[in-house]
Amino acid sequence: MMTGDEYRRSLDDGRETYFEGQPVIDIAKHPMLGITVDSAAAGYDRFYDPTPGAVGAFMHVPGSAKELREQVELHETVDLLTHVTYASIMTLLTAADRIEATLPENAARIRAWVAEAQRRDVRITQCITDSKGDRSRRPSQQDDPDHYVRVVARRDDGIVIRGAKLHISAASMGHELMTIPTKSMKSGEEQYSVACMVPVNAPGVKIINTTYAPRHHDTRDFPISGRHHTPEGFVIFDDVFVPNERVFLDGNPELAGIFAHSLGLWERLGGLSSMATRYEALVGFAQLISEANGLDRVGHIKEKISEMLINATLIRATLEAAIENCHVTSDGAAFPDELYTNAGKYHGAANWSLMVRHLHDIGGGSILTAPGHADFENRQVGHLARKYMGTMQSVDGLYRTRLFHAIRDLTADALGGWNAVTNIQAGGGLYAQRIVSRLHYDMDRAKETALRTGHMEEFIGKV
Numbered sequence: 205m206m207t208g209d210e211y212r213r214s215l216d217d218g219r220e221t222y223f224e225g226q227p228v229i230d231i232a233k234h235p236m237l238g239i240t241v242d243s244a245a246a247g248y249d250r251f252y253d254p255t256p257g258a259v260g261a262f263m264h265v266p267g268s269a270k271e272l273r274e275q276v277e278l279h280e281t282v283d284l285l286t287h288v289t290y291a292s293i294m295t296l297l298t299a300a301d302r303i304e305a306t307l308p309e310n311a312a313r314i315r316a317w318v319a320e321a322q323r324r325d326v327r328i329t330q331c332i333t334d335s336k337g338d339r340s341r342r343p344s345q346q347d348d349p350d351h352y353v354r355v356v357a358r359r360d361d362g363i364v365i366r367g368a369k370l371h372i373s374a375a376s377m378g379h380e381l382m383t384i385p386t387k388s389m390k391s392g393e394e395q396y397s398v399a400c401m402v403p404v405n406a407p408g409v410k411i412i413n414t415t416y417a418p419r420h421h422d423t424r425d426f427p428i429s430g431r432h433h434t435p436e437g438f439v440i441f442d443d444v445f446v447p448n449e450r451v452f453l454d455g456n457p458e459l460a461g462i463f464a465h466s467l468g469l470w471e472r473l474g475g476l477s478s479m480a481t482r483y484e485a486l487v488g489f490a491q492l493i494s495e496a497n498g499l500d501r502v503g504h505i506k507e508k509i510s511e512m513l514i515n516a517t518l519i520r521a522t523l524e525a526a527i528e529n530c531h532v533t534s535d536g537a538a539f540p541d542e543l544y545t546n547a548g549k550y551h552g553a554a555n556w557s558l559m560v561r562h563l564h565d566i567g568g569g570s571i572l573t574a575p576g577h578a579d580f581e582n583r584q585v586g587h588l589a590r591k592y593m594g595t596m597q598s599v600d601g602l603y604r605t606r607l608f609h610a611i612r613d614l615t616a617d618a619l620g621g622w623n624a625v626t627n628i629q630a631g632g633g634l635y636a637q638r639i640v641s642r643l644h645y646d647m648d649r650a651k652e653t654a655l656r657t658g659h660m661e662e663f664i665g666k667v
């Protein structure tokens with residue numbers, strides 16, 4: 205396994221990555237992107253085990269509801285890169301299971317690659333979302349055929365791919381790009397039915413980074429995003445060669461959707477689990493700021509917080525149900541229940557804006573305008589800021605200000621905007637979560653229940 209420092213050094217591998225129009229020469233030392241590298245390096249140090257052949261505890265494949273719960277709880281405490289590596293490994297193993305019957309050799313190739321990746325202790329990011337061009341047209345009908353990643357040449361020893369994958373979390377900080385189709389493909393779309401592993405430093409891979417990291421020089425005013433932030437990568441495959449042993453699907457359009465569906469499950473479980481924690485935090489902030497404002501006993505404030513905590517409880521309940529109703533495969537791996545995972549993630553994403561609306565309504569304008577830490581340290585105005593930001597003897601002005609900073613950072617500034625969009629889009633958007641929920645919902649049972657309720661038993665099984 206690698207230590208944090210070995211991980212830092214491993215990134216000096218000739219990768220071509222850009223930030224704000226400039227090439228990034230040393231990503232580990234970059235003033236902004238380097239902070240994400242530090243978080244990932246801390247993850248390496250945390251899980252480091254010098255025993256030969258050891259595999260990080262975060263990689264453990266759960267075999268029961270209890271182990272799945274332990275993994276989910278563990279992943280709540282790890283950096284994003286470590287988490288997406290786990291989700292990628294689980295995706296690959298899930299997909300191997302699902303393609304086994306048709307492509308046993310490819311399934312074996314995936315499992316061999318996973319074992320090797322665990323041995324090398326590399327970090328993997330997930331390249332699914334294509335640039336997609338005109339959304340109303342199929343990949344093969346685009347004006348520009350490169351809007352979905354595709355195979356442009358075949359050689360005896362591998363394939364050459366071209367295209368771009370967008371919004372890829374932490375792409376520049378990992379070692380491997382798990383490149384899989386964004387959706388199901390149809391006959392005639394063989395060139396787009398490609399799943400493979402691409403090293404970040406492969407010739408032809410170019411990554412443009414964007415980030416919600418605070419640009420303010422005093423990061424104390426950004427208590428959440430100032431400590432950890434993760435850039436998204438715009439990943440371009442400019443005719444990249446991929447050797448055969450790294451190609452998991454090439455052709456077989458009927459199997460293309462399996463990879464994205466397998467990923468969706470793990471992505472949404474991760475999303476649901478962090479949503480459960482974030483919802484709790486929003487309730488906590490609403491209660492704390494209402495107490496600091498002296499309004500916690502007022503009727504309309506209590507009503508809003510009650511609605512928030514009911515939502516938070518429902519999100520937590522779906523997470524519990526997804527874990528408790530997990531399915532164990534013949535290989536002994538436990539998978540969360542699809543319906544609870546997707547329905548919970550959907551509810552959380554769809555109601556995030558309502559939760560934030562209540563919090564903003566309860567908190568007041570200082571969410572945006574509370575003075576910064578440096579103002580509190582100023583000899584002329586600091587004591588006055590503290591005096592007027594305080595509300596009563598038991599509520600110190602700086603404490604209340606720090607609550608406002610945290611609320612602004614989480615919900616109303618760059619990270620806040622990122623949360624608002626990401627909660628909805630990540631894992632495929634609300635639409636995708638609705639489709640998957642519908643797919644796994646027992647509609648026959650619902651119809652039967654309706655017919656029984658209406659005393660129309662004679663129609664059961666006939667309509």
Ligand SMILES: Cc1cc2nc3c(=O)[nH]c(=O)nc-3n(C[C@H](O)[C@H](O)[C@H](O)COP(=O)(O)OP(=O)(O)OC[C@H]3O[C@@H](n4cnc5c(N)ncnc54)[C@H](O)[C@@H]3O)c2cc1C
Pocket residue numbers: 330331332333334335336339340369370371372373436622625626629630631632633634635636
């Ligand atoms: C911060 C962030 C991090 C992300 N991380 C990753 C990552 O690590 N890896 C990764 O692969 N992706 C990642 N995503 C991408 C995410 O999965 C996509 O944003 C999402 O799938 C939507 O795709 P899009 O952004 O291209 O939007 P669009 O596809 O343009 O969707 C916009 C809207 O149009 C609808 N729509 C699109 N096409 C159709 C159609 N044919 N018919 C009907 N409705 C349609 C969608 O449902 C949606 O409501 C991330 C996104 C964000 C914001």
